Amino acid sequence: xxxxxxxxxxxxVRFVELLKEGKNFIPHHFGERRLAPGVVVSGSIIKxxxxxxxxxSISKEEKYKFVKxxxxxxxxxxxxxxxxxxxxxxxxDAIVFRIEDNAPISASEAIFDYTxxxxxxxxxxxxxxxxxxxxxxxxxxxxYNKASLIPRSFELESRAIARALIAxxxxxxxxxxxxxxxxxxxxxxxxxxxxxxxxxxxxxNNLNVNVNVDGANKTDPKDGENLEEKGxxxxxxxxxxFELIAGALSSIQEEVNKLxxxxxxxxxxxxxxxxxxxxxxxxxxxxTISGVVECVSRNVKVPVRIANAWTACFSxxxxxxxxxxxxxxxxxxxxxxxxxxKFDA
Numbered sequence: 001x002x003x004x005x006x007x008x009x010x011x012x013v014r015f016v017e018l019l020k021e022g023k024n025f026i027p028h029h030f031g032e033r034r035l036a037p038g039v040v041v042s043g044s045i046i047k048x049x050x051x052x053x054x055x056x057s058i059s060k061e062e063k064y065k066f067v068k069x070x071x072x073x074x075x076x077x078x079x080x081x082x083x084x085x086x087x088x089x090x091x092x093d094a095i096v097f098r099i100e101d102n103a104p105i106s107a108s109e110a111i112f113d114y115t116x117x118x119x120x121x122x123x124x125x126x127x128x129x130x131x132x133x134x135x136x137x138x139x140x141x142x143x144y145n146k147a148s149l150i151p152r153s154f155e156l157e158s159r160a161i162a163r164a165l166i167a168x169x170x171x172x173x174x175x176x177x178x179x180x181x182x183x184x185x186x187x188x189x190x191x192x193x194x195x196x197x198x199x200x201x202x203x204x205n206n207l208n209v210n211v212n213v214d215g216a217n218k219t220d221p222k223d224g225e226n227l228e229e230k231g232x233x234x235x236x237x238x239x240x241x242f243e244l245i246a247g248a249l250s251s252i253q254e255e256v257n258k259l260x261x262x263x264x265x266x267x268x269x270x271x272x273x274x275x276x277x278x279x280x281x282x283x284x285x286x287x288t289i290s291g292v293v294e295c296v297s298r299n300v301k302v303p304v305r306i307a308n309a310w311t312a313c314f315s316x317x318x319x320x321x322x323x324x325x326x327x328x329x330x331x332x333x334x335x336x337x338x339x340x341x342k343f344d345a
């Protein structure tokens with residue numbers, strides 16, 4: 001029985017089931033259940049019984065049993081460390097002794113996962129580590145169990161988003177900006193591995209501007225390009241609306257600038273000042289609102305574009321899904337969760 005990717009955010013529960021057809025992963029089924037205000041707030045489950053009801057409805061109505069579930073970025077810590085060369089079976093023990101130096105949680109209360117980045121010039125193993133309190137995992141296990149759903153895995157939003165938006169074997173460095181209703185998740189991804197994440201509790205709900213979201217910044221389903229470049233008209237916000245959008249997104253823009261500087265000056269593999277962001281990818285349906293790309297691009301000498309949520313799944317030359325390209329951007333996390341962690345392109 002397949003496991004669906006399921007993503008719980010402040011405003012909704014979204015799920016996606018992918019089926020492998022040849023080299024492609026095709027969306028067999030997807031859906032969304034809106035959450036009442038206050039059920040989940042800033043990644044914290046406030047009204048557990050109401051959330052259980054929503055998850056139970058998915059289990060019963062959609063006939064699903066197994067899930068691959070997201071964990072809120074705000075509850076976890078992502079850090080990079082280097083350790084001496086050692087057998088892979090000893091790496092976990094080595095990480096345990098480094099958790100408290102890099103995250104404000106006790107090693108005895110932490111659950112962690114890691115990815116081997118490579119070796120540095122000293123021959124040390126470089127790791128990207130994600131640590132989270134065991135109590136958070138237990139809370140989510142209990143949540144799904146009460147809804148008659150069995151989690152096969154848990155994963156941070158940022159890792160799932162990166163898996164969906166970046167093609168396998170892509171070695172470039174991306175800054176992903178995933179804009180949700182109440183928060184924005186930032187992640188620096190190099191060669192497909194999440195190297196740094198941050199979260200701001202500012203999202204599209206701050207865009208209190210009368211902009212036509214459905215008609216704004218339409219993208220070509222084949223590659224996510226702006227159709228304006230192909231001669232298709234799109235609504236452009238007037239100067240007042242643009243300035244209001246810029247004001248609402250100012251903190252997002254500031255975080256983008258800060259992360260670009262951080263990465264450029266960050267020590268990677270024993271070097272300084274040679275790491276650059278190759279491209280900024282915007283995700284989340286409301287990133288397609290006219291003016292958002294332009295605002296994020298302000299004073300940034302890095303290409304910015306709206307992402308394609310199906311990058312790692314299929315080419316639009318092979319398959320056209322029933323969900324629109326913009327709408328699919330709200331399902332990015334669920335898509336990434338549904339994809340296998342390692343697969344051949």
